Amino acid sequence: MGIPPYNTSEVNSQVQVELAKEAAEKQGLEIVDIPVTNSSEIEPALRAKAQEIDLLFLPSDNLIASSMSIITKVALDNKIGTIGVDEPMVKNGALACEGLDYYKLGYETGLMAVDIMNGKEVKDIPVFRPKDTQLTINQNIANKLGINIPKEILEEAIIVEGRSKCRNFY
Numbered sequence: 001m002g003i004p005p006y007n008t009s010e011v012n013s014q015v016q017v018e019l020a021k022e023a024a025e026k027q028g029l030e031i032v033d034i035p036v037t038n039s040s041e042i043e044p045a046l047r048a049k050a051q052e053i054d055l056l057f058l059p060s061d062n063l064i065a066s067s068m069s070i071i072t073k074v075a076l077d078n079k080i081g082t083i084g085v086d087e088p089m090v091k092n093g094a095l096a097c098e099g100l101d102y103y104k105l106g107y108e109t110g111l112m113a114v115d116i117m118n119g120k121e122v123k124d125i126p127v128f129r130p131k132d133t134q135l136t137i138n139q140n141i142a143n144k145l146g147i148n149i150p151k152e153i154l155e156e157a158i159i160v161e162g163r164s165k166c167r168n169f170y
Contacts, residue, residue, distance in 0.1 A: 008035045009037060010062065010063070012060065012061070013059050013060075013061040013064075016061075016085075017059055020059065021033075024057075032049050032053050034046060038063075039066065039067055042067050042070055042071065043070050043074060046070075046071065046074045046075075050074060050077075050080065051078070053078075053080055054080065054081075055081050055082070055083065056075060056080055056081070056082040057082075058082055058083065058084045058085065060085045060086065065089070068093050069093065071093065072092070072093030072094075072141070075093075076144055079145055079146075081096075081141075081145055081147070082095050082141075083096055084096070084097040084099065085099050085100075086099040086100055087102075087136045087158065090136045090160050091138070093138065093141060094138060095141045095147070096137045096138065096142075096157075097135075098133050098135050098136075100130050100133060101132060104130065105130055108128055108130070112128065134157075135153070135157040135158070136157060136159075137153075137158070138160045139161050140160075140161050
């Protein structure tokens with residue numbers, strides 16, 4: 001599994017990469033690390049490691065988000081699936097994600113803001129970790145990779161085709 005070109009100067013990226021490495025190792029997956037410092041390094045770094053990678057995990061990283069077109073092109077050229085962390089990544093070329101619903105997250109954040117406006121101390125508000133995620137699949141990318149996704153999975157997923165989305169494709 002490849003951890004794609006992630007920005008080594010973004011702490012959030014480093015944390016996500018370390019968590020992904022721990023999870024992958026528990027599953028017996030070998031990790032190919034591809035750190036970069038700027039967007040001009042992404043394509044050559046990814047192409048240089050493409051033969052070592054079966055799957056790319058795309059952490060939430062500003063550099064990755066702004067480089068999805070080149071990551072998608074290199075991945076498709078090399079028949080590599082990409083797993084993102086949110087629906088926008090899937091809309092922009094990742095194969096799939098089991099990601100957050102930003103609307104629900106915003107709603108929960110709004111409830112916390114109401115608590116604060118009503119006098120609750122921030123220190124008294126527990127850390128919130130979203131539990132509800134949604135599987136999102138880019139059917140066009142799956143088709144280009146020759147992946148046939150079982151109907152029962154498609155029925156539970158949000159299906160993205162290009163930049164549009166429809167629920168329950170089947």
